[in-house]
Amino acid sequence: MRVTVACVVILLITCSIAFASAEIFFDDDTYDFGDVNQGDVLEHTFTFKNIGDQTLVIEKVTAS
Numbered sequence: 001m002r003v004t005v006a007c008v009v010i011l012l013i014t015c016s017i018a019f020a021s022a023e024i025f026f027d028d029d030t031y032d033f034g035d036v037n038q039g040d041v042l043e044h045t046f047t048f049k050n051i052g053d054q055t056l057v058i059e060k061v062t063a064s
Helices: 002-018
Strands: 024-026 048-050
Touching: none
Parallel strands: none
Antiparallel strands: 024 048
16 A cells, blocks of 8 residues: 555656646737838837746747
8 A cells, every 4th residue: 555655646746747847928929010111220028927837948039
């Protein structure tokens, strides 16, 4: 019986670690600048947060 309980506890701990991850959440994931004239300088800030339970690592950011 003790072995069974110990195996179940180990399995639950392993599963909780395996499913732990970082998850990014953006307030808005797109932004429309509307009509833009050539040479205009545009800027917009995207607000995001990590709603996961692990550290969020951002390795590469590019504009489209």
